[in-house]
Amino acid sequence: MIESPLLAKTLFTVGPIPITEPVAVTWGLMAVLTLASLLATRSLAIVPTRYQAVLELIVGAVEAQIQGTMRAAPRPYVPMIGTLFLFILAANWSSLLPGVEPPTAHIETDAALGVIVFFSILYFGIRARGLGGYLATFAEPSIVMIPLNLVETLTRTFSLIVRLFGNVMSGVFIVGIVLSLAGLLVPIPLMALELLVGAIQAYIFTVLAMVFIGSAVGGERRTGGNQGESR
Amino acid sequence: MNWTEIVSIFAAAIAVSFGAIGPALAEGRAVAAAMDAIARQPEAAGTISRTLFVGLAMIETMAIYCLVIALLVLFANPFIR
Secondary structure (H helix, E strand, O other): OOOOOOOOOEEEEEOOEEEEHHHHHHHHHHHHHHHHHHHHOOOOOOOOOHHHHHHHHHHHHHHHHHHHHHOOOOHHHHHHHHHHHHHHHHHHHHHHOOOOOOHHHOHHHHHHHHHHHHHHHHHHHHHHHHHHHHHHHHHOOOHHHHHHHHHHHHHHHHHHHHHHHHHHHHHHHHHHHHHHHHOOOOOHHHHHHHHHHHHHHHHHHHHHHHHHHHHHHOHHHHHHHHHHHHO | OOHHHHHHHHHHHHHHHHHHHHHHHHHHHHHHHHHHHHHHOHHHHHHHHHHHHHHHHHHHHHHHHHHHHHHHHHHOOOOOO
């Protein structure tokens, strides 16, 4: 019997708190990403070294994506969007290490990421428009749309969570099933497919986060112009 | 194995199989439309494919919902136990 993908394995307990496998893997990923970034940015130079060139390439690609998707100055969004992308990519690809299950295959990790995106939408929206201005966007086409817009803010975060969870978890699940049916080396093509899906899902998660933040922030220029005229 | 479990397994199979039909057709249409657009306007391929990926992810979520419902029915069924 294959164990439920909705339950996480408890590794050890710290006091009354059980530490599950995804939490431990997340800590490991955080440590690796932080250490790599610290090492790469330790001695920045005008003429980049090899590591700095790789880092500049990543940051430049993230900036270009934000510029293209949100059509806004990318600087304020690069730290969050870039970290989200790198973390989800590393988490999805952590299944390459033997014995490690990607933490994004458990819904708690995805829920945490989705909640981060939810609150950052609120933060960027309120920062760009002010509290009243952001609340006014809920009545945007007409006042009738308020309940729909409220429901939409919740459901799109939920769909963000379930999309990442479903894709990564189904990959892990399928590899597990094929491994139990066919044996060693057979699931390798599926694992390769899983790498592709992991990269695409990391990209889509961050692009959708950008789109949501952009819609909370970016409409400002259009409506702001109209308000300026009417005043 | 009692009737609830048997019905749950069939419900999961039906949820996934029928839930895959709609998104499959929709993704086919979306990709066909994007190919058409790229063939007409190759210089807009970057924007089109980026929008296509996001749209495909949106469509695919419907199939993933069905998968999650099937897993809930199989592994976290409130009527068993």
